[in-house]
Amino acid sequence: MNDCLFCRIISGEIPSKKVYEDEHTYAFEDINPQAPTHVLVVPKKHIRGLKEARGEDSELIGLCHLAAANIARQRSIEDGYRTVLNVGPRAGQSVFHLHVHLIGGRGLQWPPG
Numbered sequence: 001m002n003d004c005l006f007c008r009i010i011s012g013e014i015p016s017k018k019v020y021e022d023e024h025t026y027a028f029e030d031i032n033p034q035a036p037t038h039v040l041v042v043p044k045k046h047i048r049g050l051k052e053a054r055g056e057d058s059e060l061i062g063l064c065h066l067a068a069a070n071i072a073r074q075r076s077i078e079d080g081y082r083t084v085l086n087v088g089p090r091a092g093q094s095v096f097h098l099h100v101h102l103i104g105g106r107g108l109q110w111p112p113g
C-alpha cells in the first residue's frame, strides 16, 4: 500500500535503521524510542492491525514475535522485555500496519499506562 508509512519503509522508499529482515518480516529501530531497545517488527504483508487480522495471518503474527525474541536474545535483554501491539487509537495505535513493539533494556512497570 503506497499510502502506508510502514509499507514504504519496508520497500526502502522511506529510510529506516534496519535491525533484521527475512522473507516475511522486517524489523527496524523506532524513531522515538521509549527504552534503550525499542524495535518495531512488522509483517511485510500489509495488515491494518490485530483486529483486522485473519486466520491466514496467524503464522505472520507468530513470526513477528519470534523475530522480536531473537533480537532480544542477540541484545542480551532477556532478563526482561515486552512485546506490545497497540490495537486501535484509544490504545495508542497511530500507524495502521500491524507492528510488534519490542521494548527492553530497562525496568518495565506493570500495568502499562
Ligand code: AMP
Residues within 6 Å of the ligand: 005, 016, 029, 030, 031, 032, 033, 040, 085, 086, 092, 093, 094, 095, 096
Ligand atoms: P503505534 O503508536 O503503536 O502505532 O506505534 C507506531 C510507532 O511508530 C511509534 O512508536 C512511532 O515512534 C514509530 N514511528 C513513526 N514513524 C516512524 C518512522 N518513520 N520510523 C520509525 N518509527 C516510526
Ligand code: ZN
Residues within 6 Å of the ligand: 001, 004, 005, 006, 007, 008, 045, 046, 047, 096, 097
Ligand atoms: Zn502497510
